[in-house]
Amino acid sequence: xxNEIRGSNLSNIKFLIQYAWKHDKIVFFQFIIYTIMAxxxxxxxxxxxxxxxxxxxxxxxxxxxxxxxxxxxVLSSIIYFIVNYVREIYFPRMVRLRFQLFEEIQRKCLEIDxxxxxxxxxxxxxxxxxxxxxxxxxxxxxxxxxxxxxxxKFVILIFNSIFIFxxxxxxFVVLCTSVLVSHFLYRKISxxxxxxxxxxxxxxxxxxxxxxxxxDFSFGKDIRIFQIQDLLRQKxxxxxxxxxxxxxxxxxYTLFIKTFCNxxxxxxxxxxxxxxxxxxxxxxxxxxxxxxxxxxxxIFSSSLVDIVTDIAFVNSESLKVRYxxxxxxxxxxxxxxxxxxxxxxxxxxxxxxxVSFKYPKSDNWVCRxxxxxxxxxxxxxxxxYNGAGKSTIIKLLMRLYDPIEGAIFIxxxxxxxxxxxxxxxxxxxxxxxxxxxxxxxxxxIAMSLGESVxxxxxxxxxxxxxxDQKISSLQNGYNTNLLKVIDEDGTELSGGQNQRIxxxxxxxxxxxxxxxxxxxxxxxxxAEYQFYMNFRNIVRGKTAIYIxxxxxxxxxxxxxxxxxxxxxxxxxxxxxLLQLNGTYAKLYRIQSEKFQSV
Numbered sequence: 001x002x003n004e005i006r007g008s009n010l011s012n013i014k015f016l017i018q019y020a021w022k023h024d025k026i027v028f029f030q031f032i033i034y035t036i037m038a039x040x041x042x043x044x045x046x047x048x049x050x051x052x053x054x055x056x057x058x059x060x061x062x063x064x065x066x067x068x069x070x071x072x073x074v075l076s077s078i079i080y081f082i083v084n085y086v087r088e089i090y091f092p093r094m095v096r097l098r099f100q101l102f103e104e105i106q107r108k109c110l111e112i113d114x115x116x117x118x119x120x121x122x123x124x125x126x127x128x129x130x131x132x133x134x135x136x137x138x139x140x141x142x143x144x145x146x147x148x149x150x151x152x153k154f155v156i157l158i159f160n161s162i163f164i165f166x167x168x169x170x171x172f173v174v175l176c177t178s179v180l181v182s183h184f185l186y187r188k189i190s191x192x193x194x195x196x197x198x199x200x201x202x203x204x205x206x207x208x209x210x211x212x213x214x215x216d217f218s219f220g221k222d223i224r225i226f227q228i229q230d231l232l233r234q235k236x237x238x239x240x241x242x243x244x245x246x247x248x249x250x251x252x253y254t255l256f257i258k259t260f261c262n263x264x265x266x267x268x269x270x271x272x273x274x275x276x277x278x279x280x281x282x283x284x285x286x287x288x289x290x291x292x293x294x295x296x297x298x299i300f301s302s303s304l305v306d307i308v309t310d311i312a313f314v315n316s317e318s319l320k321v322r323y324x325x326x327x328x329x330x331x332x333x334x335x336x337x338x339x340x341x342x343x344x345x346x347x348x349x350x351x352x353x354x355v356s357f358k359y360p361k362s363d364n365w366v367c368r369x370x371x372x373x374x375x376x377x378x379x380x381x382x383x384x385y386n387g388a389g390k391s392t393i394i395k396l397l398m399r400l401y402d403p404i405e406g407a408i409f410i411x412x413x414x415x416x417x418x419x420x421x422x423x424x425x426x427x428x429x430x431x432x433x434x435x436x437x438x439x440x441x442x443x444x445i446a447m448s449l450g451e452s453v454x455x456x457x458x459x460x461x462x463x464x465x466x467x468d469q470k471i472s473s474l475q476n477g478y479n480t481n482l483l484k485v486i487d488e489d490g491t492e493l494s495g496g497q498n499q500r501i502x503x504x505x506x507x508x509x510x511x512x513x514x515x516x517x518x519x520x521x522x523x524x525x526x527a528e529y530q531f532y533m534n535f536r537n538i539v540r541g542k543t544a545i546y547i548x549x550x551x552x553x554x555x556x557x558x559x560x561x562x563x564x565x566x567x568x569x570x571x572x573x574x575x576x577l578l579q580l581n582g583t584y585a586k587l588y589r590i591q592s593e594k595f596q597s598v
Contacts, residue, residue: 012318015325016143020097027097030090031148037083038152041076043159046295048072054288090148098141101324102133108328113420114400119360120202125330127201128323140324143317150310153303160300164272167293171272175297178268179304182261186312189254194319196246203243210236265305272297339419342426345411347376348512348543350397354406357396366392367566369406374559379536379544381554383584384563390547391432393563394515397545398427428506432517432547434498438486441471442478445504461508464538466531467500503531507538514544532556551588560584 020027051068055061109126116122132139165172213219214232223229276297280290355370366389374380382390395401397408399415407414415423437444445461446453458478462468474480474491481487482501493501506514535544536556546557554560555574562570562577562584570582577584 009315009318009322012321012325013143013147013314016140016321017147019101020144023100024093024097027090027093027148030086030093031151034083034086034090034148035152035155037079037086038149039155039159040079041083042156042295042299044072044076044079046292046299049295050288050292052288053291054286057287094141094144094148095136097144098133098136098139101140102130104328105129105133105324108330112330114395115360115402122330123205124198124201125323125327127205128197128320129327131201131204132317132320132324139317139320143314143321146310146314146317150307150314153307153310156299157303157307160296160303163293163296164300168275171275171297174271175268175301175304178264179301179308181264182305183308183311185257185261185264186308187315189257190312190316190319192253193250193316196250197319197323199246200243203239203246207236207239207243210239265301269297269301272301340413340417342410342418342422345512346541348410348426349376349412350374350543351409351412352393352396352406353409355396355403355408356405357392357401357403359401365566370566370568371406372561372568372571374543374545376543377541378559379539379546379557381546381548381551381557381560382563383548383551383554383560383587385587386549387565388563389566390563391517392566394517394545394547398429398515399423426511427513427515428509428511429515430499430502430506430517434502436482436493436498436501438481438483438490440476440479440481441474441501444482444501445478445508447505447509457508458504461504464507464534465500465504466534467497467504470497470500512542514539514542515547516545517547518549551584551591554588562587 048068052065055065055068105126112122133141135142137145161172164175210232214223214236223232273294276285276290276293279285280287285293351373352370356365356368358365370393382393384390392401396403399420402416407416409415410418410426441462442453442455442458443449445458455478459468462471462478470493471478471480481490482493484490484492506516544557546554548554558573560570560572560574560577561568562582564583570577570580570584572580578588
C-alpha cells in the first residue's frame with residue numbers, strides 16, 4: 001500500500017512547481033516579468049533621494065533637479081503599473097490552480113474504497129488535504145504566492161548586499177547574523193505548529209460535525225422533538241474551546257519565539273545605523289550617501305527578514321502540501337494489475353465460500369465461515385434479527401468491503417479479480433438509507449448528466465416504479481430540483497416517494513442483480529402489496545436479493561436465507577421453513593399475530 005510521501009520540503013515545492021508548469025505555463029512568463037521589474041522600484045526611490053539631497057546641499061542646479069524628478073516619476077509609474085498589472089492577472093491563475101488541486105482531492109475521495117471512509121485516520125488525511133487547498137493565503141496557493149514573489153526579494157537582497165558589503169563587511173556580517181538567528185527561530189515555530197496539525201484536524205472534524213448537524217434538515221425533527229439543542233450547543237462549545245486551547249498554545253509559543261527574533265533584528269539594525277551616524281559625523285559620506293545607505297540597510301534588513309519569514313512560511317505550508325500528496329498517493333489494498341473484465345452474460349451465479357469478516361479495527365466477527373450459493377435468476381430473501389449481519393453480507397457481495405477470510409465468486413471467478421468499477425455495474429441497489437441528491441428528478445433517476453441520459457428510459461423507469469404521476473404533477477416535471485439545500489424552490493418528497501425514486505433509479509441502471517435493503521419500510525401496507533406484485537415483473541430474468549424485517553416479501557421469493565449472529569442457520573422456501581418450525585417460523589408467526597391483532 002503506497003500511502004506515504006517521505007520527501008523533503010524541497011520535493012513538495014518541486015511538486016507544486018511541476019504541477020503549475022504542467023497546467024499553466026503562462027504564469028511562469030508573468031513570474032519572470034515580476035522578478036525583473038519589482039526590485040527596481042525601491043532602488044529608483046533611493047537613488048532619486050540621494051541625487052536630490054546631494055544637489056540641494058551642493059551646486060543646486062534646478063534644471064537638473066527637475067529632470068531627475070520627472071524621469072524618476074515616469075519610470076516609477078511605468079514599472080509600478082507593470083508590477084501591479086502582473087500581480088493582478090497572476091492571482092486568479094493561482095486560484096484556478098488551487099481549485100484544480102481541490103478537484104484532485106474530491107476525485108480521490110470519490111474513488112477510494114468505501115471501507116476507508118469509516119477509518120478515522122483516513123478521515124484525518126482527507127481533512128488535512130482539504131486544509132491544504134481551502135484558503136488562498138495558506139497551503140498550496142499561499143506557497144505558490146510566496147514562490148512567485150520571493151525571488152524578487154532575493155534580487156533586491158543581492159543588489160543591497162553588494163552596496164552594504166562595500167560600505168562595511170562588518171555591518172554586512174552583523175545584519176546577516178541577526179537574520180540567520182531569526183531564521184533558526186522561525187523554523188522552530190514551523191515544527192511546533194506541524195506537531196499540532198493532527199490534533200487540530202481531529203478537532204476540526206469534531207467541530208464541523210456538530211456545526212453541520214445543527215443545520216442539517218434530516219436531524220431537524222429529532223433535535224426539536226427530543227429537545228437536544230442544549231446538548232448540541234454544549235458539545236459544539238466544548239469542541240471550540242478545545243480548538244482555541246490548542247491554537248492558544250501555538251500562539252503563545254510563537255509570541256515567545258518572535259520576541260527573540262525581534263531582539264536579534266533590532267540589534268543588527270542598531271549596529272548598522274550607529275556605523276552610518278559615525279561615518280556622517282566624521283565627514284566620510286555626504287548627506288545623500290547617508291540617506292542612500294540608510295535606506296539600503298533598511299531595505300536589506302526588511303528583505304532579509306521577509307525572505308526568512310517566507311522560507312519559514314513555505315517550510316510550514318509545504319507540510320500541508322505533504323499531507324495533500326500523501327492522500328493523493330494513497331492506493332487501495334490489492335494488486336490492480338491484470339484485472340479481469342466481466343464477461344457479459346445472461347446468467348450470473350454467486351458463491352460465498354467460507355467467508356469471514358469483521359470491520360476494520362474491530363475484534364468482533366460479523367460473520368464466520370459463511371457459505372451459500374445464489375443461482376442466476378433467483379429471488380432471495382435475507383432475514384434475521386437485528387445485528388444478524390444481513391446488511392454486511394450485501395456490502396461484501398457488492399465489494400464495499402472485502403472478506404477477511406474466504407472468498408466470493410461470480411460464475412466461478414473470485415470477485416477480487418474484477419475491476420471494481422466494472423463490478424459495480426452489475427448491481428441495481430436500493431439502500432435502506434435512501435439518498436436523494438440536490439439535483440433534478442431526471443438526474444436523480446439517471447444518476448448522470450447531459451446527452452448520456454435517455455429521457456425515454458427515465459420516464460419508463462418512473463412509470464414502472466409508479467412515481468411518474470407524482471413527477472408529472474410537479475411544476476417543472478422531470479426537471480424539478482429536489483431538496484432545498486441548493487434550490488430554495490426545490491421539492492421535498494415523502495419517504496415513500498423517495499423510495500420510489502430510488503426504485504426508478506435501480507430500474508434505470510438495469511443491472512443483472514437487484515438488491516433491495518428494506519425497500520418498503522416507508523410504504524403503507526397497500527403500497528407495499530402493490531410494490532411486491534409489480535416487482536416480480538420488474539426483476540423477471542434477473543437475480544433479486546431482498547433484505548427485510550417485514551416477512552410479507554418472503555412469500556414471493558424462490559429461497560429464504562435466515563441469519564443469526566453472522567451464521568446461516570436456515571435455508572429454503574417459505575413453506576419449507578414454516579415446516580421446519582425454527583427461527584424463521586417464529587419470526588413469521590410473531591409478525592402474523594401482530595397484523596391479525598391489528
